[in-house]
Amino acid sequence: MYVQGKSVAIIGTRGYPSYYGGFETAVRHLAPYLAEAGWSVTVYGRPGTTRPEDPGRDPRVRSRITRGVESKSLSTLSYGFTASMDAVMRRRPSVALVMNVANGFYLPLLRARGIPTLVNVDGIEWDRQKWGRAAKTMFRAGAKMTARFGDELVFDAHAIGDRWRSEFHRDGVFIPYGGTPSDLPPPPLDVTPGEYALVVARFVPENTIPEFLEAARTIARERPVVIVGSSGYGGELDDAAKQLDEEMPNVHWLGHVSDDNLLFSLLQHAGVYFHGHSVGGTNPALVQAMACGAPVIARDTVYNREVLGAKGTFVDPVPKKIAEAVLRMIGDPEAQRAARENSKQRSAAHYTWELVCERYEHALAELAGRP
Structure with a gap:
């Protein structure tokens, strides 16, 4: 789908191209796909998490670095805030793709500037053992804000959608992750293929x-x-x-x-x-x-x-x-x-990247086309 004059800001990852986790992997595939389809793409990131000389970088994708607090409990919140503010004040994209309900607190800022949002809610973060009580409370509060202010939601599993429908009375679109088939020689380790x-x-x-x-x-x-x-x-x-x-x-x-x-x-x-x-x-x-x-x-x-x-x-x-x-x-x-x-x-x-990117673009285009 070629979308003339449409722009998207991607908020809530470590940047492009980054190799940190699932969100970053998705963006490495999605950002060039959208650029090829005619979108103007800006990916927000953090200092030092990407390499400008990375051979996998698509020059059509803009990287925008903002500042935040580097800590286990505050990094997502702080970088989400500065990225959202930059998008509101400087970029004014047609639509924003927001990753993680922790950034749900900033959805009212985007809505106030007329920027519709597609929010990947990720998993049920408040169920994770790694977070303490305060973090779990924050994630659940962010989820409530996402349920209230997110224009469209993305669930990467049907079971996640079931939880959101039962707990927050919100529906959304199912878009999973993709995988890249490989045909490579055995790894350079002292192990026998098929035996480890x-x-x-x-x-x-x-x-x-x-x-x-x-x-x-x-x-x-x-x-x-x-x-x-x-x-x-x-x-x-x-x-x-x-x-x-x-x-x-x-x-x-x-x-x-x-x-x-x-x-x-x-x-x-x-x-x-x-x-x-x-x-x-x-x-x-x-x-x-x-x-x-x-x-x-x-x-x-x-x-x-x-x-x-x-x-x-x-x-x-x-x-x-x-x-x-x-x-x-x-x-x-x-x-x-x-x-x-x-x-x-x-x-x-x-679970192919072609299918995943196709679904993201369709959802973004629908939001960008709304009056």
Whole structure:
């Protein structure tokens, strides 16, 4: 859809192109797609989170850096405020794509200037263990503001939409995340393709990281274990992963990986990818693992069942059960083959970036065209 004279400001990510998380991955695909379709695109970001010389940067996408407070509890709020103010006072876009309900507090500013908003509500942040009481209260208050002032909402999973309809009486559009298929050589690690267990996750309790690290001690006695991720702030889980890496030759902790080719290669050649995310919606890491054809074992949640479907393999968040399920699949070539096939089929049918970007553009164009 070519949209002449339309402009969009994307607020609530770390910038373009950034490799931090799911929002940033989505924007790396969406911003160039919109620019190609004739939109003027501005992505707001934070200092030091992008590289101007990044070869993946599309020169048609404008990056706008604002200031904020760098802290676990205030960064999203502060950068959201300065980006929203800049959009209101200087950019005046046709429409704003706002990521995260924490930025719901600033939707009245955008509305007052006649800027319609499409808000990706993300997951149910107030359910996450990593947040204290004050943060959970803030997220829920932001969700209430989003429900009141957001012109259109995006749910990345049907189960997220169910929660919003029941708790906030708001409907929205379903737009999940996409994945990029890969055909890469094995990763440059001392591991045999198809023989290692892999986890890719931010180090927070609700991602089942403590349980997986304990299970890894059992798995590593028989198979290599590759761990990708960190907390970003240090702490007990990072220390535990480092200790495993130092004590057990079969454990490889890589920390945060921003090299897509390395990450996709790890996923493509894994014997098992364990996905332990328990809250949120359609998880970008899971969708990307599926696009790479990884054999997935996922924590049993309504979100993971929605994405993997009836043929998925699920496990309770218990270290012994995780270890048993991982070792059983790695040792069973037929189970691996079936899991890989399920990943590829589900990815191609429901979770492609073309489909995702198409839906975002349609929703943005409808909002931009409203009187």
